[in-house]
C-alpha cells in the first residue's frame with residue numbers, strides 16, 4: 001500500500017529571518033528549544049531579548065528523543081495536532097538551514113525516515129489502525145514485506161516479518177539542536193539570565209515591552225498577568241528515556257528511527273552519531289523525574305526484542321523529563337493579553353513544533369497572528 005505525500009515537500013512559507021529595526025525589549029521565560037527558537041528569531045528581527053531559565057537548555061529539551069514525527073507520534077482522531085505537526089515539519093528544513101548558518105555549527109537534522117513494526121498480531125492490528133488513519137489523511141505510509149524491511153534495517157529481530165515505512169517522519173539530535181540554538185542566539189545578542197521567574201512582575205521581566213512564556217510545565221506556576229486569566233491547564237507527563245552507545249564490534253545501530261509496539265507497549269529508537277536514544281515511558285505522576293527500575297527494564301526489554309544487537313551496546317544514560325501536556329495535546333501558542341504571548345504546553349511534540357511556534361510567536365509579536373496555529377489558541381478552554 002502506498003499513498004502520496006502531502007506537506008513537507010513544498011518550500012517554507014516564511015522568509016529567512018533578517019535583521020530588522022529595533023522592536024523593543026522582549027523577555028522569554030524558559031530556555032528550552034521553544035524559548036531559544038523564539039529568542040533567536042526575535043533577536044534577528046530586531047528585538048532586544050533576554051531569556052530567563054534557572055538551568056538553560058537542561059530541561060525536557062535536553063532529555064528528549066528528538067523525533068520530528070507528526071505521523072508516528074499521532075493517534076487516530078488527533079487531527080489538529082497532526083496538521084500542526086505537519087505544518088511545522090514542512091518548516092524544519094529551512095529552519096535547520098538558517099540555524100546552521102547562523103550558529104556556525106550543524107543542528108543535527110537527520111535525513112532518514114521512520115520504520116514502524118508490531119511485535120505480535122495484536123500489535124500489528126493496532127498499527128494497522130494508525131496506518132489506515134494516516135493513509136486516510138493523505139499521508140505517505142508504505143507497507144514493507146520481510147525483504148524490504150530487512151534491506152532498510154538489517155538488525156531487526158528475525159521474528160519481525162513486516163513493517164511500515166513513514167519516510168516523512170525524521171529526527172534531530174536534540175542536544176546538537178540546543179547547542180546550535182544557543183550559539184545562534186548568542187551571536188544575535190540574546191542575553192541569558194540563569195534564574196527562575198515565578199512572577200511576571202519580577203524585576204527582570206517588569207521592564208520588558210513583551211513577554212513570551214515558554215516555560216513548559218513551569219508555565220502554570222507563573223503569577224502576575226496569568227493570575228487574572230486562571231492557571232493554564234498544563235500537566236506534567238513523565239517520560240523515562242535511555243541513551244545507548246555503540247561499542248567496537250557491536251552490530252550497527254538503526255539507521256532510521258524505529259518505532260515498535262511490543263505487547264502493547266510503545267518504544268522508539270532514535271539514531272545518534274554515537275549510538276541511539278531509547279524512549280519513552282509515559283506516566284502521570286506529577287512533577288516526578290525519578291527513573292524507576294521498571295521503566296528501565298521495560299525500555300531495555302522492548303528495545304533489545306526489536307533490535308537484539310543492542311545488548312552489546314554500552315548503557316550510557318538514563319533520565320526522565322516532564323512533557324507539558326494540555327487537555328487536548330495541542331499547545332498554547334498565541335497572544336494572552338497586550339503584553340504576554342504563550343508558547344507552551346507542547347506535550348510530546350516540542351522539538352517538532354519549534355519552527356512553527358517561533359514563526360507564530362514572531363507573527364504575534366508583530367500583531368499579525370498566523371492562521372496556521374488557530375487550533376492552538378490560548379483561550380480555547382476558557
Ligand code: GLY
Nearest residue numbers: 239279280348349
Ligand atoms: N516525543 C517523544 C516523547 O514524548 O516521548
